[in-house]
Amino acid sequence: MAPAVVLLLGWMLVPLVMTLYFSFKKYLPLRGGDLGWVGFENYVRFVSSSSFWPAVATTLIIVGGVLVITVLLGIALALLLDQPIWGQGVVRILVIAPFFVMPTVSGLVWKNMFMDPVNGFFAHLWRVFGAEPIQWLSHASMPSLVMIISWQWLPFATLILLTAIQSLDNEQLEAAEMDGARPLSRFWFVILPHLARAITVVILIQTIFLLSIFAEIFVTTAGAFGTKTLTYLIFQRVLESQNVGLGSAGGVYAIILANIVAVFLLRVVGKNLDA
Amino acid sequence: MHFRKLVCTAAAATLMASGVAHAETLTIATVNNGDMIRMQGLTDDFTAKTGHNVEWVTLEENVLRQRVTTDITTKGGAFDIMTIGMYETPIWGKNGWLVPLDDLSADYNAGDILPAMAGGLSHDGTLYAAPFYGESSMIMYRTDLMAKAGLEMPAAPSWNFIAKAAREMTDRDNDINGICLRGKAGWGEGGAFITAMSNSFGARWFDEGWNAQFDTREWSDTLNFFVNMMTDSGPAGYATNGFNENLSLFQQGKCGMWIDATVAASFVTNPKDSTVADKVGFALAPDNGMGVRSNWLWAWALAIPAGTQKEAAAKQFIEWATSNGYIELVASKEGWANVPPGARTSLYQNANYKDIPFAKMTLDSILSADPNNSTVDPSPYVGIQFAAIPEFAGIATEVSQEFSAAYAGQQSVEEALAKAQALTNDAMEAAGYR
Amino acid sequence: MARAVTTRRKAVTSVIAWTVATLIFFPILWIFVLSLKTEGDAIKTPLEILGSTWTLESYAVVQERSDYFKHFTNSVIVAVGSTLLGILVAVPAAWSMAFVPSKRTRGILMWMLSTKMLPAVGVLYPIYLLFIELGILDSRIGLVIVLMLINLPIIVWMLYTYFREIPAEILEAARMDGAGMRSELLYVLTPMAIPGIASTILLNVILAWNEAFWTLNLTAAKAAPLTAFIASYSSPEGLFYAKLSAASVMAIAPILVMGWFSQKQLVRGLTFGAVK
Numbered sequence: 001m002a003p004a005v006v007l008l009l010g011w012m013l014v015p016l017v018m019t020l021y022f023s024f025k026k027y028l029p030l031r032g033g034d035l036g037w038v039g040f041e042n043y044v045r046f047v048s049s050s051s052f053w054p055a056v057a058t059t060l061i062i063v064g065g066v067l068v069i070t071v072l073l074g075i076a077l078a079l080l081l082d083q084p085i086w087g088q089g090v091v092r093i094l095v096i097a098p099f100f101v102m103p104t105v106s107g108l109v110w111k112n113m114f115m116d117p118v119n120g121f122f123a124h125l126w127r128v129f130g131a132e133p134i135q136w137l138s139h140a141s142m143p144s145l146v147m148i149i150s151w152q153w154l155p156f157a158t159l160i161l162l163t164a165i166q167s168l169d170n171e172q173l174e175a176a177e178m179d180g181a182r183p184l185s186r187f188w189f190v191i192l193p194h195l196a197r198a199i200t201v202v203i204l205i206q207t208i209f210l211l212s213i214f215a216e217i218f219v220t221t222a223g224a225f226g227t228k229t230l231t232y233l234i235f236q237r238v239l240e241s242q243n244v245g246l247g248s249a250g251g252v253y254a255i256i257l258a259n260i261v262a263v264f265l266l267r268v269v270g271k272n273l274d275a
Numbered sequence: 276m277h278f279r280k281l282v283c284t285a286a287a288a289t290l291m292a293s294g295v296a297h298a299e300t301l302t303i304a305t306v307n308n309g310d311m312i313r314m315q316g317l318t319d320d321f322t323a324k325t326g327h328n329v330e331w332v333t334l335e336e337n338v339l340r341q342r343v344t345t346d347i348t349t350k351g352g353a354f355d356i357m358t359i360g361m362y363e364t365p366i367w368g369k370n371g372w373l374v375p376l377d378d379l380s381a382d383y384n385a386g387d388i389l390p391a392m393a394g395g396l397s398h399d400g401t402l403y404a405a406p407f408y409g410e411s412s413m414i415m416y417r418t419d420l421m422a423k424a425g426l427e428m429p430a431a432p433s434w435n436f437i438a439k440a441a442r443e444m445t446d447r448d449n450d451i452n453g454i455c456l457r458g459k460a461g462w463g464e465g466g467a468f469i470t471a472m473s474n475s476f477g478a479r480w481f482d483e484g485w486n487a488q489f490d491t492r493e494w495s496d497t498l499n500f501f502v503n504m505m506t507d508s509g510p511a512g513y514a515t516n517g518f519n520e521n522l523s524l525f526q527q528g529k530c531g532m533w534i535d536a537t538v539a540a541s542f543v544t545n546p547k548d549s550t551v552a553d554k555v556g557f558a559l560a561p562d563n564g565m566g567v568r569s570n571w572l573w574a575w576a577l578a579i580p581a582g583t584q585k586e587a588a589a590k591q592f593i594e595w596a597t598s599n600g601y602i603e604l605v606a607s608k609e610g611w612a613n614v615p616p617g618a619r620t621s622l623y624q625n626a627n628y629k630d631i632p633f634a635k636m637t638l639d640s641i642l643s644a645d646p647n648n649s650t651v652d653p654s655p656y657v658g659i660q661f662a663a664i665p666e667f668a669g670i671a672t673e674v675s676q677e678f679s680a681a682y683a684g685q686q687s688v689e690e691a692l693a694k695a696q697a698l699t700n701d702a703m704e705a706a707g708y709r
Numbered sequence: 710m711a712r713a714v715t716t717r718r719k720a721v722t723s724v725i726a727w728t729v730a731t732l733i734f735f736p737i738l739w740i741f742v743l744s745l746k747t748e749g750d751a752i753k754t755p756l757e758i759l760g761s762t763w764t765l766e767s768y769a770v771v772q773e774r775s776d777y778f779k780h781f782t783n784s785v786i787v788a789v790g791s792t793l794l795g796i797l798v799a800v801p802a803a804w805s806m807a808f809v810p811s812k813r814t815r816g817i818l819m820w821m822l823s824t825k826m827l828p829a830v831g832v833l834y835p836i837y838l839l840f841i842e843l844g845i846l847d848s849r850i851g852l853v854i855v856l857m858l859i860n861l862p863i864i865v866w867m868l869y870t871y872f873r874e875i876p877a878e879i880l881e882a883a884r885m886d887g888a889g890m891r892s893e894l895l896y897v898l899t900p901m902a903i904p905g906i907a908s909t910i911l912l913n914v915i916l917a918w919n920e921a922f923w924t925l926n927l928t929a930a931k932a933a934p935l936t937a938f939i940a941s942y943s944s945p946e947g948l949f950y951a952k953l954s955a956a957s958v959m960a961i962a963p964i965l966v967m968g969w970f971s972q973k974q975l976v977r978g979l980t981f982g983a984v985k
Contacts, residue, residue: 022834084719085723255827
């Protein structure tokens with residue numbers, strides 16, 4: 001291995017080693033800090049908490065939901081943007097804009113200006129049609145969160161998929177058209193296989209970011225109404241309960257979960273990457 | 276140019292003479308509430324008087340809490356003054372993390388601080404944070420709607436009266452809810468309200484052996500009463516309503532009653548923001564005939580982290596910001612209704628302040644709150660809407676999340692209480708109490 | 710004729726595309742509208758809001774309350790600084806992974822990416838203590854280092870995929886010509902890698918600009934970037950939609966403008982090796 005790689009790995013190891021170290025300690029900042037080694041106690045306590053499995057489930061639902069929505073809509077949008085349209089540049093700018101918005105800002109804006117059941121835009125819209133406004137963040141907390149996060153990540157998926165579509169050989173498509181392939185079968189047999197690799201990349205990169213999503217939950221529901229993800233649970237343990245050891249053990253579980261997801265992803269879609 | 280230099284030197288010399296060693300720059304962490312924003316705007320007055328500069332770090336309440344807690348526990352020294360509450364002060368004071376404020380100048384008159392506030396901001400009789408403003412909670416109600424319902428608000432109502440009045444005042448067709456209360460998750464939001472309310476129902480967080488008490492009839496009574504009342508006469512979606520949301524509803528004329536912080540009184544009676552400013556009455560928070568009312572006690576206070584290099588300047592700032600002089604400064608610029616309330620006895624003896632409609636009820640509410648005897652049955656903790664132990668914030672946030680889920684109809688009151696019981700005992704065990 | 714399009718078809722697609730794009734962009738547009746209203750008007754119904762008077766009042770209040778340009782400068786320095794430092798560290802590593810691959814290269818890359826999923830809050834206390842020890846709490850240099858570290862996996866991976874697309878034969882040829890390692894990097898590799906490096910830089914500036922955990926928790930008054938600026942406008946006492954909107958616009962506008970001007974570059978480079 002090249003020295004540069006070793007150096008890099010060293011860098012990466014620092015936070016991991018720190019987390020491991022603290023996960024075996026009773027470390028309570030409000031009670032004087034480091035109170036000694038406790039073995040696996042933090043690990044046992046973290047999983048045996050009634051919040052643990054629901055948090056894992058919430059995490060997977062959010063990641064899965066956002067992935068499905070962004071990939072499907074991303075393909076549709078990419079196909080649309082690939083068509084000749086007037087003002088293509090401007091349209092593309094409008095579509096990618098949400099990706100530049102800070103997660104905190106996006107959470108605040110959706111929560112207050114759109115999903116607020118009294119003054120929010122949706123509430124006004126619902127009332128125009130004589131409907132009772134939806135209590136978005138309490139009665140539909142998970143769909144709301146998935147929607148907010150999807151809005152932020154849709155541009156990313158669209159961009160990568162669009163690039164991939166544009167790299168598709170026109171000759172291939174023309175050949176398919178000559179053969180009398182209908183648009184649907186053209187999409188199914190020519191475009192989609194070509195996109196496979198790009199879809200893999202979208203899924204992989206987004207999963208990395210989505211597993212550690214935090215700001216959106218913090219400013220909208222603060223973990224209430226079943227929106228507590230594993231990351232959020234760890235945040236609660238470290239900062240709200242001020243139990244660093246317990247939170248660090250949670251961090252180790254989070255890495256394990258991440259690796260399980262990664263292995264699973266590589267099994268299912270990873271072969272595209274080797275090509 | 277020379278002349279300017281000369282003036283500067285002269286000014287500096289005057290400052291020296293007036294006892295200021297050298298100009299410091301203080302970094303102050305504070306919460307983004309209206310009174311603090313106003314204080315930021317008046318910083319120039321402090322700089323003019325002392326020569327010290329101030330850099331503000333203004334954060335939203337939850338972010339502020341996590342930020343200052345990290346800094347104080349690690350002795351980070353990022354701030355010279357921190358804005359903290361009645362919950363943090365005794366815990367941090369006990370750990371020796373704060374500079375004792377027992378040597379403030381005679382002019383400052385520390386004896387003037389309301390005893391309830393001084394008590395809540397002290398550990399072992401030593402003051403560790405000076406109150407910037409203090410609050411209890413009380414009922415704010417619409418006098419016109421009360422009259423329309425043919426009822427009269429007693430000065431000290433019971434919960435049964437409140438529930439009845441709320442049902443009578445409710446008029447869903449006209450978008451009027453009989454009562455607006457906090458249901459939002461978070462220990463300082465809905466958690467604070469339901470805890471204070473539970474006190475008047477005879478409930479408590481822990482028995483003397485630090486065992487969680489959510490499996491008791493008292494808690495079940497509290498929560499069922501609350502949920503029934505809110506279902507019948509509360510606003511839709513109250514499970515996500517906190518202070519802000521209710522304030523906005525009340526100001527827009529959508530609430531008959533609102534039980535919340537006494538500082539809200541100046542917002543709902545301010546004609547600039549409130550459509551009902553001239554129709555608001557006040558009463559003590561309700562009770563249940565068990566000898567304890569359901570009002571809380573809170574103060575936002577300024578404290579100095581131990582180990583700061585700028586202790587003298589920081590003390591000067593605290594004396595400036597929490598003094599009678601500051602109150603008069605605000606009064607001269609913004610009127611007496613907008614001065615920071617609930618910190619000083621003399622404010623309530625001030626003839627100018629007596630005309631303020633909510634002054635008396637605020638003081639009565641504060642005086643009727645006793646953090647040391649907050650529950651009907653004896654409890655091992657200090658605090659009314661909280662228990663002043665380090666673990667409380669984390670536990671109560673999770674408990675209030677379970678409660679909010681019950682308010683939203685996602686689980687039953689019994690399920691919420693059972694979960695609260697289990698997670699509280701878990702956490703207390705982890706912390707080594709049981 | 711095969712790929713030619715009728716005007717009619719183009720019109721239909723254009724209408725659909727514009728509608729969808731406007732819907733996606735609408736939330737940003739709406740906060741811009743709200744930021745130009747008074748607080749009282751900002752909570753009315755949408756039609757009333759559009760009909761009410763326009764004012765810059767909220768921007769004035771926000772600027773008076775918090776020093777926008779201080780936060781803005783910090784954001785620029787931290788975002789750009791951490792990205793450039795990251796590139797500096799990552800280029801040699803990505804280069805050697807791409808051209809001297811070992812059996813474990815892919816595994817190492819995957820593992821590196823998975824450390825990005827380590828929740829930041831888990832290491833808050835250790836990092837905070839370390840920062841105190843080093844005296845870099847509330848300093849831009851501290852933030853630059855931390856943000857560089859957390860974005861490093863992404864930087865390495867992006868660079869790796871770009872470098873791998875450079876045909877090894879070109880390097881062979883250069884070596885035959887007697888080019889040393891340095892000139893190989895400088896004259897052969899760099900020109901071919903520039904589009905990739907550029908889009909890596911762009912993406913990471915965006916990520917660093919929007920990072921809201923470390924930038925908030927490791928700063929006080931001096932190094933606080935725009936994420937801290939926003940934290941003073943979220944959930945105050947009372948509802949202040951207009952001021953929150955104005956602050957939001959001020960926080961996202963710079964990166965939005967940058968993104969728009971560089972979007973061609975971003976689109977071209979943001980492939981993560983997805984396009985062969």
